[in-house]
Amino acid sequence: MSTPTKLYEGKAKILYTTDDPGVLLTQFKDDATAFNAQKKGTIAGKGEINCTISQHLFQLLERQGIPTHFIDCPSASTMRVKAVKIIPLEVVVRNIAAGSLCQQTGLALGTVLNPPLVEFYYKNDALGDPLLTIDRLRMMALATPEQVEQLRSMALKINVLLTDFFQRCAITLVDFKLEFGMEGEQLLLADEISPDTCRLWDQADTDPDRRVMDKDRFRRDLGGVEQAYQHVLERVLAQITPV
Ligand code: TMP
Secondary structure, three states, X not given: OOOOOEEEEOOOEEEEEOOOOOEEEEEEOOEEEEOOOOEEEEOOOHHHHHHHHHHHHXXXXXXOOOOEOEEEEEEOOEEEEEOOEEOOEEEEEEEEOOHHHHHHHOXXXXXXXXXXXXXXXXXXXXXXXXXXXXXXXXXOOOOOHHHHHHHHHHHHHHHHHHXXXXXXXXXXXXXXXXXXXXXXXXXXXXOOOOOOOEEEEEOOOOOOOOOEOOOHHHXXXXXXXXXXXXXXXXXXXXXXXXX
């Protein structure tokens, strides 16, 4: 077996080659960043937690007909994935107004969005991942019009499935970010789905700070970051394998 070569190191994950050119190995890190890496820190145990949560969510989505890049997890913090050509878009689905939506529109935190909002951001750290209009997206040829419609409909279907799953965990799925890639002609859900990439509110608590179970605890210095991630993991595992 040849030694894995580091292909790319991102803010939260490292990507390695494997013996099979169609397969990559992802190492989930404990490192955390926010505000385009202006804020840096560590969340102890995050790598294992996010890898495990992502594994279960990818498997759940696969069972419901959403093709993903997930293959398996050789260890708690590593995931083997299909090698895909990442589409440079971040697809955000919002069920409830929070974060940049409130900052940019003045909408009150917690406003229910019905139907859910689907947004496309340009995945480009140097530019700070700007929000795109559909016309800009077309002009820049970041995805074909057919791909854009496919991304939107997959994102909305994933939203229905994840909202229903988190509801069973007594967690409200406020919003989340997805990334997609192409394996030949097939569009696959890629990256991760974790408390780093979702806003998750504990339904057992209405306090606007205490209910936060996601990376907003780190972004906003709310404390209890590790515990919140651990609680999400425990609830996900309890739903996947009911005791
Ligand atoms: P936003 O409100 O800051 O635009 O974030 C929307 C959702 O996207 C939220 O669930 C967090 C997630 N997200 C990421 O996964 N990566 C990012 O770089 C950003 C800005 C947001």
